[in-house]
Amino acid sequence: MLTVAEAMRQRRSTRSFKRTPVPDEMILEMLEAARQAPSASNSQPWRYVVVTDPEEKKELRRLCFGQAFIEEAGVVFVVCADLSSYSGSTYKKRRQEAVDAGVLPASALSDPVYKRLMESTDDPDLAVYVTPATANTYIATEHIVLMAAALGLGSCWVGAISDREAIKRLLGVPENSMLLGLVAVGYANGTPPYRPKLPLEDILLRPFPATAGDK
Numbered sequence: 593m594l595t596v597a598e599a600m601r602q603r604r605s606t607r608s609f610k611r612t613p614v615p616d617e618m619i620l621e622m623l624e625a626a627r628q629a630p631s632a633s634n635s636q637p638w639r640y641v642v643v644t645d646p647e648e649k650k651e652l653r654r655l656c657f658g659q660a661f662i663e664e665a666g667v668v669f670v671v672c673a674d675l676s677s678y679s680g681s682t683y684k685k686r687r688q689e690a691v692d693a694g695v696l697p698a699s700a701l702s703d704p705v706y707k708r709l710m711e712s713t714d715d716p717d718l719a720v721y722v723t724p725a726t727a728n729t730y731i732a733t734e735h736i737v738l739m740a741a742a743l744g745l746g747s748c749w750v751g752a753i754s755d756r757e758a759i760k761r762l763l764g765v766p767e768n769s770m771l772l773g774l775v776a777v778g779y780a781n782g783t784p785p786y787r788p789k790l791p792l793e794d795i796l797l798r799p800f801p802a803t804a805g806d807k
């Protein structure tokens with residue numbers, strides 16, 4: 593298996609796959625990578641449907657503007673975020689777990705700021721959590737992508753979806769789960785081209801390391 597650094601350097605979006613199944617052990621390894629991801633307050637909003645059935649993959653392709661690699665991939669992870677991960681009762685459970693695990697002191701449960709937050713989220717409008725749910729789920733899903741690379745598999749994120757509701761119906765995704773995207777994973781057919789990345793100076797808002805005279 594590749595190291596994380598090797599996987600990050602070697603990964604590139606793969607849009608042509610051999611029709612070779614991906615073993616269940618590898619699929620479970622990728623899901624485990626997602627499961628271990630960090631999230632704000634350990635909210636873990638990510639939810640997945642694992643699709644290996646040829647007919648379902650064909651339908652997913654149709655519902656994603658006909659992108660052929662979705663049907664070719666050995667496995668497609670359908671990426672969802674459960675907004676109820678941000679309900680007051682779930683948040684309380686996560687907080688209690690953090691105290692039990694020794695991450696937070698017991699006083700965290702009687703903290704006035706926390707108590708006020710709990711009161712304000714008794715009946716939350718979960719729509720306000722769309723952004724954190726999306727951000728946290730993307731982090732976990734990139735773990736899947738990097739684990740795929742570490743296992744020698746290719747992958748490609750899919751955000752171009754023509755009918756989200758139809759995919760939710762097809763796979764029985766619950767109402768309060770948002771469908772965020774797909775990740776197609778499989779054995780690459782050839783080596784995908786490298787897509788150029790911005791040079792370091794373009795992503796730094798100030799130089800690093802600081803040049804002489806800079807403070």
Ligand SMILES: Cc1cc2nc3c(=O)[nH]c(=O)nc-3n(C[C@H](O)[C@H](O)[C@H](O)COP(=O)(O)O)c2cc1C
Pocket residue numbers: 603604605606607659748749750751752753773785786787
């Ligand atoms: C959120 C997200 C959605 C994407 N959606 C698609 C897609 O629908 N179809 C596709 O071919 N590539 C898709 N991509 C892949 C990007 O085009 C690709 O990551 C980018 O061009 C950089 O290339 P690289 O991944 O090889 O470094 C998506 C990537 C991300 C992160």
